[in-house]
Amino acid sequence: MLEQLALLGTEGEPLAPSGPIWSADGADPAAPDLADLRGQPYLRYALEVAAAGGHSVLIVGPPGAGKSLAARRLPSIMPPLSRSEAMEVLRIASVCGRSPGPDTPTRPFRAPHHTISTAGLVGGGSPPRPGEVTLSHRGVLFLDELGEFSREALEALRQPLEEGRVTIVRARHAIELPCRFMLVAASNPCPCGRGEESGECDCQPASTRRYRAKLSGALADRIDIAISVERPSAEDMGAAPTSDSASVRDRVIAARQRQERRLGAGRCNADMNLAELRSSCGMDEKAAAMLANGHARLRLSGRGHDRVLRLSRTIADLEGCERVSSDHVARALTLRRRGPD
Amino acid sequence: MSDERARTWALRRGEPGYPPALLDLGTDVPGRLFGCGNRTLVGGLELGHTVTIVGSRRPSSYGLRVAEDLGRLLAAAGLVVVSGMARGIDAAAHRGALAGAGVTLAVLGSGADVVYPASERRLYRDILSSGAVISEAPPGQRPEPGAFPKRNRIMAALGAITVVVEAAQPSGSLITARQALKLQREVGAVPGPVTSRVSEGTNDLIADGAAPIRGAQDVLDRLLGVGIEAIRRCGPPLEPELAGVAEAIELGSRTCDAVAAASGMVADGVAVALARLELLGYVQSDPAGCYSRTTLIPPES
Numbered sequence: 001m002l003e004q005l006a007l008l009g010t011e012g013e014p015l016a017p018s019g020p021i022w023s024a025d026g027a028d029p030a031a032p033d034l035a036d037l038r039g040q041p042y043l044r045y046a047l048e049v050a051a052a053g054g055h056s057v058l059i060v061g062p063p064g065a066g067k068s069l070a071a072r073r074l075p076s077i078m079p080p081l082s083r084s085e086a087m088e089v090l091r092i093a094s095v096c097g098r099s100p101g102p103d104t105p106t107r108p109f110r111a112p113h114h115t116i117s118t119a120g121l122v123g124g125g126s127p128p129r130p131g132e133v134t135l136s137h138r139g140v141l142f143l144d145e146l147g148e149f150s151r152e153a154l155e156a157l158r159q160p161l162e163e164g165r166v167t168i169v170r171a172r173h174a175i176e177l178p179c180r181f182m183l184v185a186a187s188n189p190c191p192c193g194r195g196e197e198s199g200e201c202d203c204q205p206a207s208t209r210r211y212r213a214k215l216s217g218a219l220a221d222r223i224d225i226a227i228s229v230e231r232p233s234a235e236d237m238g239a240a241p242t243s244d245s246a247s248v249r250d251r252v253i254a255a256r257q258r259q260e261r262r263l264g265a266g267r268c269n270a271d272m273n274l275a276e277l278r279s280s281c282g283m284d285e286k287a288a289a290m291l292a293n294g295h296a297r298l299r300l301s302g303r304g305h306d307r308v309l310r311l312s313r314t315i316a317d318l319e320g321c322e323r324v325s326s327d328h329v330a331r332a333l334t335l336r337r338r339g340p341d
Numbered sequence: 342m343s344d345e346r347a348r349t350w351a352l353r354r355g356e357p358g359y360p361p362a363l364l365d366l367g368t369d370v371p372g373r374l375f376g377c378g379n380r381t382l383v384g385g386l387e388l389g390h391t392v393t394i395v396g397s398r399r400p401s402s403y404g405l406r407v408a409e410d411l412g413r414l415l416a417a418a419g420l421v422v423v424s425g426m427a428r429g430i431d432a433a434a435h436r437g438a439l440a441g442a443g444v445t446l447a448v449l450g451s452g453a454d455v456v457y458p459a460s461e462r463r464l465y466r467d468i469l470s471s472g473a474v475i476s477e478a479p480p481g482q483r484p485e486p487g488a489f490p491k492r493n494r495i496m497a498a499l500g501a502i503t504v505v506v507e508a509a510q511p512s513g514s515l516i517t518a519r520q521a522l523k524l525q526r527e528v529g530a531v532p533g534p535v536t537s538r539v540s541e542g543t544n545d546l547i548a549d550g551a552a553p554i555r556g557a558q559d560v561l562d563r564l565l566g567v568g569i570e571a572i573r574r575c576g577p578p579l580e581p582e583l584a585g586v587a588e589a590i591e592l593g594s595r596t597c598d599a600v601a602a603a604s605g606m607v608a609d610g611v612a613v614a615l616a617r618l619e620l621l622g623y624v625q626s627d628p629a630g631c632y633s634r635t636t637l638i639p640p641e642s
């Protein structure tokens with residue numbers, strides 16, 4: 001794959017990058033730290049589970065609720081790049097005509113604007129350029145205002161998300177670029193952005209419902225976690241910082257190591273296939289009963305059911321448990337992205 | 342979307358699960374009902390907790406809005422919203438009910454597995470996700486003109502009250518209203534401009550003594566007594582911790598973090614409590630993971 005990437009760089013004009021290659025550095029004391037998130041313990045928990053299992057996340061809330069603040073801190077709680085991952089990130093940087101400098105690369109964080117073209121997002125154009133999905137390889141791709149991205153651009157994300165690589169078709173041949181990234185999507189709660197509960201929202205209920213339906217439909221099958229957030233209260237803002245990125249990252253690393261022992265190097269729960277999902281989610285009786293209950297009462301679809309299993313497995317891994325318990329399933333039910341599949 | 346037909350089941354008269362409200366149809370009781378979707382909903386229908394909403398296939402925007410609001414608010418109050426899935430008012434009432442996180446029941450003139458009108462395929466699927474579609478016609482039966490008046494009597498019998506939102510004179514919705522009266526069910530109508538053709542039928546109904554329905558509360562007043570805003574059913578007992586979380590949500594905490602702040606619980610504890618409350622039916626969550634209380638009340642301890 002990377003040979004092809006290198007080939008791309010020799011094809012003529014240098015590939016112009018559209019911004020800095022990496023903007024978050026977990027090892028750098030000046031980098032954004034999870035401790036900056038005051039209050040919002042559940043948002044931090046959701047990020048921890050996301051990082052532990054490689055699950056993509058949708059965060060819904062009004063402006064000022066800390067959506068982008070949180071997303072930017074995700075790389076800091078992901079495990080440091082392995083040697084081979086670091087090499088991949090370096091290769092992509094050099095293909096883009098960027099010299100990464102003497103430092104070891106860290107996980108990229110990319111936040112393209114919603115007006116980005118499809119080619120800008122997934123790659124392509126003439127001359128061909130790697131898209132944001134490739135620039136965020138091994139890092140985080142943050143799509144703020146998910147509902148504002150064009151339908152075409154969101155559809156084009158499907159293959160990259162599923163396969164971890166993207167095919168760019170050119171006149172004479174196709175090239176493949178790597179793009180294993182974690183997706184964090186964010187959205188306002190309604191078209192005006194203030195949210196029904198603010199008391200200042202003047203959206204028609206029907207248009208808010210349409211807006212939310214589009215959201216929950218977008219990339220639905222690839223997003224495992226959805227959470228609603230509100231602006232932190234004054235009390236929260238004044239609260240003492242809680243756990244910092246380093247301590248969360250230690251738990252994430254331990255959870256990822258468990259996954260790699262089960263699934264193989266470089267793999268995580270988010271990309272388990274069905275057979276792996278079935279064989280790895282040993283449950284006790286109460287957990288199975290809770291999941292069956294969820295199936296009936298919460299109208300989980302087949303995909304929704306698998307999503308809960310995947311998340312339960314990650315939560316159990318975070319807690320160092322072999323078997324999935326009913327509490328793990330319950331947490332997964334609350335974290336899961338709801339809606340159509 | 343798969344074009345595969347939904348699975349149908351049958352309910353025979355006299356069998357457990359056959360809706361008792363239909364027995365009021367006397368000599369005209371359907372011998373068999375076919376249905377798709379939530380079968381227990383049909384068997385558990387309690388007269389007094391159902392509202393039939395019908396109206397024009399070519400409504401005004403006023404009518405559509407009223408129908409959707411009625412469907413949504415009445416479903417949220419715990420009523421089962423019954424309608425005929427026709428274009429216009431019927432579809433709006435179903436849509437409203439689904440938006441109110443309620444359950445809704447469609448009575449078709451075609452077979453329960455035949456989506457009619459075909460343009461409402463999506464609505465059909467949404468109805469099946471929580472509610473049910475029933476019909477007297479056997480599975481696979483295409484819609485025939487004669488089937489609709491017969492279908493209307495089933496809608497009239499299932500609703501404790503039949504509300505006509507907009508109807509021209511004459512129209513199928515008025516037939517449903519007449520059948521409801523014959524069954525000694527309540528009939529209500531939404532008043533409209535006297536210059537509007539689709540309000541002729543409804544204004545006439547009101548002039549003839551039907552209850553004027555100005556909004557969901559008028560329906561609830563008729564069915565449950567004045568001032569009652571929702572059917573409050575008693576749920577299973579709650580441990581103190583869960584009761585505290587349910588109360589926090591009742592008081593307006595909508596997100597998991599708001600619940601954490603209100604209850605002082607840690608994040609993963611909140612997540613467990615919310616899932617358990619949702620499974621017990623005390624809270625519901627929307628697609629974005631925002632929580633609200635249902636109408637279920639904890640038993641007195």
Ligand SMILES: [Zn+2]
Pocket residue numbers: 190191192193194195196201202203
């Ligand atoms: Zn708004």
